[in-house]
Amino acid sequence: MKTLGFIGMGNMGQAMMKGCLNVFKPEELVFTALLEKDCQAVSEKTGVSYVMDVVSCAKNVKYLVLAIKPQVYPEILKALTGKIREEQIVISIAPSYSIAQVKKGLGDNVRVVRAMPNTPAMVGEGMSGVCFSEDVYSDEERQMIQNFFSSFGKMEVVPENLINAVTVASGSSPAFVYMFIEALADSAVKYGMPRDKAYTFAAQSVLGSAKMVLETGEHPGKLKDNVCSPGGTTIEGVAVLEARGLRSAVIEAASAVFDKCQRM
Ligand SMILES: NC(=O)C1=CN([C@@H]2O[C@H](COP(=O)(O)OP(=O)(O)OC[C@H]3O[C@@H](n4cnc5c(N)ncnc54)[C@H](O)[C@@H]3O)[C@@H](O)[C@H]2O)C=CC1
Numbered sequence: 001m002k003t004l005g006f007i008g009m010g011n012m013g014q015a016m017m018k019g020c021l022n023v024f025k026p027e028e029l030v031f032t033a034l035l036e037k038d039c040q041a042v043s044e045k046t047g048v049s050y051v052m053d054v055v056s057c058a059k060n061v062k063y064l065v066l067a068i069k070p071q072v073y074p075e076i077l078k079a080l081t082g083k084i085r086e087e088q089i090v091i092s093i094a095p096s097y098s099i100a101q102v103k104k105g106l107g108d109n110v111r112v113v114r115a116m117p118n119t120p121a122m123v124g125e126g127m128s129g130v131c132f133s134e135d136v137y138s139d140e141e142r143q144m145i146q147n148f149f150s151s152f153g154k155m156e157v158v159p160e161n162l163i164n165a166v167t168v169a170s171g172s173s174p175a176f177v178y179m180f181i182e183a184l185a186d187s188a189v190k191y192g193m194p195r196d197k198a199y200t201f202a203a204q205s206v207l208g209s210a211k212m213v214l215e216t217g218e219h220p221g222k223l224k225d226n227v228c229s230p231g232g233t234t235i236e237g238v239a240v241l242e243a244r245g246l247r248s249a250v251i252e253a254a255s256a257v258f259d260k261c262q263r264m
């Protein structure tokens, strides 16, 4: 029996598998996806074997990761109904499917771990919120799930009622951050900086600022204050961002994400 099987090998499947390969051998993993040419390409790059149907992928693995879009869930859950054994654990990362819904599709006795990772997993800097169903898990199984998510970043166990907040804070937020980096870089280009350098300057300043929040434990407002010299340059920009409603735009965007999680 292999350790981990992935159904779906797109953005998240590939990001998670890349991290996993720091911890597990390629022979311990297997995956499937819709198109054989995509499977071949990933297999050539990683050395992980693939199968071309979901039931074969699910059959011989201890942990089965569902890395497919919510729209495909009904079809995949139907194909796997009654096929997951008691000793197996299903890890589901779709924003809209609750543990109860996945169990309803697969069978009530199936143990389901619901999680929300993010694409920075691709570079080992992911952030995942993880919730366990109310079933019994051994210490070894819990540790293994922790090792899985830690292989591509940080993870925290959260109650399921916080998973939509996780989607806001870390699942979807990389898109907002990329928009901010793109806008900063456009601004630097406007003042003559070459495009590639502009991305380096903008992205490194976001990376460094994030690290300051995580490593100093200082309030972000205090860190912002430290950048703003009295009568200096930065406060001029801060005043414009306040006037243009940066914070309320972010909070409104978060509400839109949260509402969609509930509507999907
Ligand atoms: N992209 C992101 O930033 C994040 C995505 N998620 C969730 O992760 C899941 C996957 O998202 P992505 O990787 O972005 O999607 P994707 O579209 O990049 O990949 C989906 C994969 O599913 C495969 N697939 C589709 N139909 C299939 C079928 N019938 N049988 C087998 N495989 C099939 C495709 O071949 C592809 O490999 C979604 O539920 C998404 O909401 C969660 C956190 C972050």
Ligand SMILES: O=C(O)[C@@H]1CCC=N1
Binding pocket: 095, 167, 171, 172
């Ligand atoms: O946009 C989405 O639906 C997925 C979930 C979180 C990030 N991407």
